[in-house]
Every structure is written in C-alpha cells, then in structure tokens.
Amino acid sequence: MEMKEHMKQFIDDFYQEDTNYDELPVVQLIEQEEFSTLSEMPIPEDGQSVEEMVHILRKEVYPNRSIGEHPRNFAFIPAPIEEVSKLGDLINLFYNPNASGWYPSSGTACIEHSLINWLCEQAGYSDDASGIFVSGGSIANLTAAIAARDNKLKPDDISKGVAYISNQAHHSVNKALHIIGIPEERIHRLETTADLKISYDDLERQIEIDQEKGFKPFLVMATAGTTNAGVIDPIEKLAEVSQRHNLWLHIDGAFGASLLLSKTHKNQLKGIELADSITWDAHKWLFQTYSCAMLLVKHRSTLLNSFSNRPEYLEDAHQADRTDFWDLGIELSRPARGIKLWLTLQTLGTKKISEQIDYGIALAEFTETQIRQTKHWEIMTPAQTAIINWRYNNPKFTDAELNKINTQLSEKMTHSGYAQVLTTKLAGKTVLRMCTLSPLTTETDIVKTIEKLNQWASEIN
Missing domain, CATH: 3.40.640.10 (Type I PLP-dependent aspartate aminotransferase-like (Major domain))
Structure with a gap:
C-alpha cells in the first residue's frame, strides 16, 4: 500500500471511530502494562509494517490522553479545535515550508x-x-x-x-x-x-x-x-x-x-x-x-x-x-503557524468566532447560577472570561478536611470519566475550577456535572 493510501485510511478510521467524544471518558491514563510494553519496545534493525505501527499509535498511544475536544473537559483553558484548523495544519504539513x-x-x-x-x-x-x-x-x-x-x-x-x-x-x-x-x-x-x-x-x-x-x-x-x-x-x-x-x-x-x-x-x-x-x-x-x-x-x-x-x-x-x-x-x-488561523478566520468569519467566545462566557455565568442554587457550595471567584472557582463548604468540617474533600471530589469526577474538573489553590484553600470555553458544551452537561459533584458531596455527610 502506498503511503498516500495509509494516510487516507487513517483519516477515514479517525472520523469513523475516534470522534464520538461524548461516549468516551474525558481523560484516560496509560495502564502500567501498556506503559511497560511501549517503553520497552525496541527500535528494529529492519523496519516494521506501517499498518501495525499506526494501529499501535491509534489504539495504545493516543487514547491515553486528556481529550481537549470533549464537551465536558472543564479542566484546561485550550478550547476544542475547529476542523478547518486541522485542515490548515494538514496543508502546511504537506507543503512543509x-x-x-x-x-x-x-x-x-x-x-x-x-x-x-x-x-x-x-x-x-x-x-x-x-x-x-x-x-x-x-x-x-x-x-x-x-x-x-x-x-x-x-x-x-x-x-x-x-x-x-x-x-x-x-x-x-x-x-x-x-x-x-x-x-x-x-x-x-x-x-x-x-x-x-x-x-x-x-x-x-x-x-x-x-x-x-x-x-x-x-x-x-x-x-x-x-x-x-x-x-x-x-x-x-x-x-x-x-x-x-x-x-x-x-x-x-x-x-x-x-x-x-x-x-x-x-x-x-x-x-x-x-x-x-x-x-x-x-x-x-x-x-x-x-x-x-x-x-x-x-x-x-x-x-x-x-x-x-x-x-x-x-x-x-x-x-x-x-x-x-x-x-x-x-x-x-x-x-508557518499562522496559516491555519488565517484559514479559520477566512472560512468561519469573525462573527462566528465572536459568538463562540461569548457562548463560553455565558456558560460560566450559567454554571455560577446553578452552583448558587445548591446547598454547601461557595463561590470563590465569580464567573469571568469563561472560568469559575467554587468549593464544597460545609461548616461541620475544618478547612483542612474541606481541602481534602474538594480534592476527592475532583478525583472522583475524573475517575468516573464523565467530566474533568480539577482543583487549584486560592487564598490557601483547595477549590474546584471549571473552564467553559467549548462551543460543544451544553447547559445539560453543566447541570449533570454539578449534580454528580453534589451527589458525591452529600454522601460524605
């Protein structure tokens, strides 16, 4: 098979199998057995088949990551990418200027x-x-x-x-x-x-x-x-x-x-x-x-x-x-890093980019509204530029215990695979932090994420 056919096959396979993010865990860490196998894989004297190596990359390497495009990845600032940006990257890669x-x-x-x-x-x-x-x-x-x-x-x-x-x-x-x-x-x-x-x-x-x-x-x-x-x-x-x-x-x-x-x-x-x-x-x-x-x-x-x-x-x-x-x-x-951004702006237009930025800010404000309606949750910093910080705060626990509880809530959410909500430190307190930049995120995603956190918090009492 010519390399061009391998490339076509990869693109077909990727869009057929790898992009249904809503059904995938937000983050997946490599298991120890896979880690050992990949780490100890020798560089051969004689080359191996492209099909086999691409299969290893697709099935054993790249699944082990935090999926930035996932609509419930609230952990990091980078937003999901526009498909046309991928095209711009691909074009630039092939011409390789x-x-x-x-x-x-x-x-x-x-x-x-x-x-x-x-x-x-x-x-x-x-x-x-x-x-x-x-x-x-x-x-x-x-x-x-x-x-x-x-x-x-x-x-x-x-x-x-x-x-x-x-x-x-x-x-x-x-x-x-x-x-x-x-x-x-x-x-x-x-x-x-x-x-x-x-x-x-x-x-x-x-x-x-x-x-x-x-x-x-x-x-x-x-x-x-x-x-x-x-x-x-x-x-x-x-x-x-x-x-x-x-x-x-x-x-x-x-x-x-x-x-x-x-x-x-x-x-x-x-x-x-x-x-x-x-x-x-x-x-x-x-x-x-x-x-x-x-x-x-x-x-x-x-x-x-x-x-x-x-x-x-x-x-x-x-x-x-x-x-x-x-x-x-x-x-x-x-x-030429700017080519994909130029292509994105030319094809989407500034109006759509503006609407997507504004949507992320509105989602953070919606998230704040939902949190304020829930008992024992404290807003630490209000929604601004699509980020909000809050924490579980039940007066029956000490500050040290609350720090531990909020960390546990973050870990439980990550391990569930439903969403990724990590913590940060503000004024010496461990707080939950959500970034809501994704145009793919829905208000339902927000509501269910908070409901799960609230349910796990209630089980602590």
Whole structure:
C-alpha cells in the first residue's frame, strides 16, 4: 500500500471511530502494562509494517490522553479545535515550508505578515506595530521579556534590573525572567486586590522603593485572563504607572486577549493598546490546534533591536523591502503557524468566532447560577472570561478536611470519566475550577456535572 493510501485510511478510521467524544471518558491514563510494553519496545534493525505501527499509535498511544475536544473537559483553558484548523495544519504539513522569512517562503510570509497586521489592528495598535507567530505563550512571554530588557536596560544595568509580576502570574512569566538574567530576588510579586487584580498602588510603592535602593525597574508583566480565575488586571492604571516610570508594560493575554474578537466583551480589555507588547494564544480561545500563538508589539523596531542579525549565509535571502521573521524572534527555521488561523478566520468569519467566545462566557455565568442554587457550595471567584472557582463548604468540617474533600471530589469526577474538573489553590484553600470555553458544551452537561459533584458531596455527610 502506498503511503498516500495509509494516510487516507487513517483519516477515514479517525472520523469513523475516534470522534464520538461524548461516549468516551474525558481523560484516560496509560495502564502500567501498556506503559511497560511501549517503553520497552525496541527500535528494529529492519523496519516494521506501517499498518501495525499506526494501529499501535491509534489504539495504545493516543487514547491515553486528556481529550481537549470533549464537551465536558472543564479542566484546561485550550478550547476544542475547529476542523478547518486541522485542515490548515494538514496543508502546511504537506507543503512543509520553512517559514523563517520572505525568501524561503514568500507566500506564507505574505499571509502571516498580513494576519499579524490585522491582529495588531484588533489590539488598537498603529501601523508601526508588528509581531511574530510562536509556539505558545511561554515563548511569547520570553520574547517580550528579551525585548523589554534590551529596550529599557543598558548592558551594565541588567544586574540591577527589576521586574514586577502578579502573584497570579503564569509560571512561564517567572521562567522568562530567569532566562533573561533576572533572578528571583529581583522579581517582585505584587499584591492583589480582593478580586485578584494587581494593585497598581503597590506597584507604585515598589518602584519607588527599588529606585531608592539603586535598582533599575524596567518591566511590568500583567495578565489578561489569569489561569486560576480568568482575571484581567487593570491595564489602563498599570499603563499609567509604567509610562510615568519609563517601564515596559507587557500583557500576558495568552487566554484573555481573544476577547479582542468578541463584539460583546472586548471592552474588558480597554487600554490594551497602551501596552508595549501582548501575548496571545490562538490555541487557547481561537480554537486552533497546537501550536499557534502570537507576540504583538507596539513598535516593530523593539523586536528588530533584539533579534535582527545578518549572518553571511543569509545575505542573499534578505530583501531590503521585507522584514523577515528571523529578524523578529528567537527562531530561524520555523513552520508557518499562522496559516491555519488565517484559514479559520477566512472560512468561519469573525462573527462566528465572536459568538463562540461569548457562548463560553455565558456558560460560566450559567454554571455560577446553578452552583448558587445548591446547598454547601461557595463561590470563590465569580464567573469571568469563561472560568469559575467554587468549593464544597460545609461548616461541620475544618478547612483542612474541606481541602481534602474538594480534592476527592475532583478525583472522583475524573475517575468516573464523565467530566474533568480539577482543583487549584486560592487564598490557601483547595477549590474546584471549571473552564467553559467549548462551543460543544451544553447547559445539560453543566447541570449533570454539578449534580454528580453534589451527589458525591452529600454522601460524605
């Protein structure tokens, strides 16, 4: 059988057997016996049949995963993917362009440049803005941190540089700062208000203290849509403080920046155009396959300053009237990650994307309504940007016992296979957290999930 036939067969088999997610467990972990068999499988001297190896992948490898497309997977922020995104991935895979610049792949470069420009427009940036497609929020945050360091600090001042982040910041922010040479003692975690937003008053105080000590404050990394609770930091106020002290303001909008495409909720990101850079993950709330993320910057020159380099072997590939992606980021060889997003936006249109984002927010609000009608459940953070946190809270138990009970409820739900609801920590308490981003989720899915949790909780009494 030719390889083309194997590919056709796989696609037919996948759509026939693997996509009835509602009847599958949300998460499945590999059993020890399978783990041992796969781990000990030798690499042969003579090759084995494609059919047999594909069968192993389909039946023994990929079933053991958390199914992101499942309508009752409430554990993680990445939403189910649009089928057209898969098609975009497939097309790009087959053509396999090196999308590092204009010369090696001018067609995809044209699409990615135009799409970056359009995304910058959505953020309220001017024509001076630019950006780059990257693998995810971690690399976007790192790229922004490098640009901020190079823009705001002289080389001799790096050892005095101070960055400010929220105590709710994603761990990739901390990693990025370590990589660019900012150790833990010069990463200041700012206080948050009762609604878990950065206190801009605390930021002002910390900057003044650090300046008096001879340090060099240079970067504020705020969040639009925190992982824990979907919180959006006070962007306008943070921009005001940052501008007054000549600090770079970065918005980690890996999750929440997608509100820019919502007609109803875009105003929650008011002031984002004041930020120097924005992280935005399309594989989170724009329904794309892994991986597809963007870093947008207010001024293209800030990326060129950090990443533009002209080695001899690339001289012929550079065109004076084009900006190559190798001049805007860390990577040289890279896939054309933006093609599938472009294809999705072109075929679905912004209206449908907006409606799907708004639907996820409405589902979280519906979930909150259902929880408030149930005895012994406490809302910890209200529904916002399609995330809600709550916990079982019966006064007959101590806090330690309640933490354990909420963990057990999460584990019981996961083991049941019906839904996946994981926990997080808020104010030292273990809480249940639901992300309701999926357009496939129904209100019935929400109701039954809460009913099951409530039933198991009642059995504890």
